[in-house]
Amino acid sequence: xxxxxDCDVKRSRANLIGLMQNTLKILGYFVDGTTxxxxxxxxDPNDGDKGWTLLEVVCHLRDFDAIFYGRTRLMVEQDxxxxxxxxxxxxxxxxxxxxxxxxQVYQELVRSRHEFIEFFRSLDEAQWQRCGVHAERxxxxxxxxxxxxxxxxxxxxxxxxxxxxxxxxx
Numbered sequence: 001x002x003x004x005x006d007c008d009v010k011r012s013r014a015n016l017i018g019l020m021q022n023t024l025k026i027l028g029y030f031v032d033g034t035t036x037x038x039x040x041x042x043x044d045p046n047d048g049d050k051g052w053t054l055l056e057v058v059c060h061l062r063d064f065d066a067i068f069y070g071r072t073r074l075m076v077e078q079d080x081x082x083x084x085x086x087x088x089x090x091x092x093x094x095x096x097x098x099x100x101x102x103x104q105v106y107q108e109l110v111r112s113r114h115e116f117i118e119f120f121r122s123l124d125e126a127q128w129q130r131c132g133v134h135a136e137r138x139x140x141x142x143x144x145x146x147x148x149x150x151x152x153x154x155x156x157x158x159x160x161x162x163x164x165x166x167x168x169x170x
Contacts, residue, residue, distance in 0.1 A: 013128075016146045017120050023153035024113050027058065030160050031106045039102045042163050052092070054163050055105065057156050059097035060088055062109040064152060069116045072145045075130045076123070083134040120146060 031039075034054055044051030052060070067086055074081045091097075123142065134140040 016150055019150040020117055026157055036102050040098050044159055044163050045166055053098055054160055055102050056097040057160055058105050062105055065112045068149055075132045076127050081132045083132045085135045
């Protein structure tokens with residue numbers, strides 16, 4: 001492998017892992033600045049009464065962090081595993097997201113995210129080459145998983161910003 005390419009790949013991975021850390025910090029600022037009442041009553045204005053609350057978004061991020069982490073572990077442990085899709089709306093209902101404690105949920109996300117980050121940091125080059133097949137996306141690489149976490153976080157950080165900036169109360 002070209003050493004310049006190898007350096008670029010390692011730098012890209014390190015940057016994406018850094019993004020995982022930074023988006024977690026941004027979420028922490030939102031959580032610290034939001035009461036449980038605001039977190040459970042304001043909804044995403046783009047979706048009206050059916051829009052998610054800030055708490056529901058943070059619960060979703062916590063649960064999908066664990067799902068993404070589980071997929072990557074499966075990819076390391078098995079040859080080309082099938083990666084099941086999940087119905088995020090049903091998870092929200094079944095786990096009663098809006099009845100949970102915002103700060104506890106965020107702490108659970110922090111624990112999960114730190115484990116996930118350490119997992120990515122521990123991979124050797126052969127493990128980085130592992131992949132699986134996702135029912136909706138097809139071939140899914142370890143790099144895809146790393147990118148997906150940052151993209152997923154950014155999407156929901158934008159959503160939380162919409163929720164919180166509905167009024168000046170935040």
